[in-house]
Amino acid sequence: MFMGEYQHNIDTKGRIILPARFRELLGEKFIITRGLDQCLFVYTQEEWSRLEAGFKALPFTKADARAFARFFFSGASELEVDKQGRVLIPNNLREHAVLQKEVVTIGVSSRVEIWSSENWAKYSREANLSYEEIAEKMVDFEL
Secondary structure: OEEEEEEEEOOOOOEEEOOHHHHHHHOOEEEEEEOOOOOEEEEEHHHHHHHHHHHHHOOOOOHHHHHHHHHHHHOOEEEEOOOOOEEEOOHHHHHHHOOOOEEEEEEEEOEEEEEEHHHHHHHHHHHHOOHHHHHHHHOOOOO
């Protein structure tokens, strides 16, 4: 399980250091793609395969299913960690998440999210105002 929040810088080549614990759980190769809320999602190969199976089960006749599959899969890349523990984030994904200098990586159960520090701070401030309200709505979900 991925959890925690870590601050890093992105270098001029577009590389970031992933926390050692995340690297350990992700394995040698893993998948990165455009995420929601202007961040990036990072998945293990195993979790990516589960997601892919779920997408295949969606009706391709539904425009929303096709649109989200295009968004999700067209931005996906397979990554490997170099000897210094860094990964090179493809340019199109850096642009999607507005990654420039300071970066935050967070663990979110089955995935890692990569945020610009500015966007993460903004999201956190706004979300803090509504966490209790969100928690009340979550009662309807089976956890």
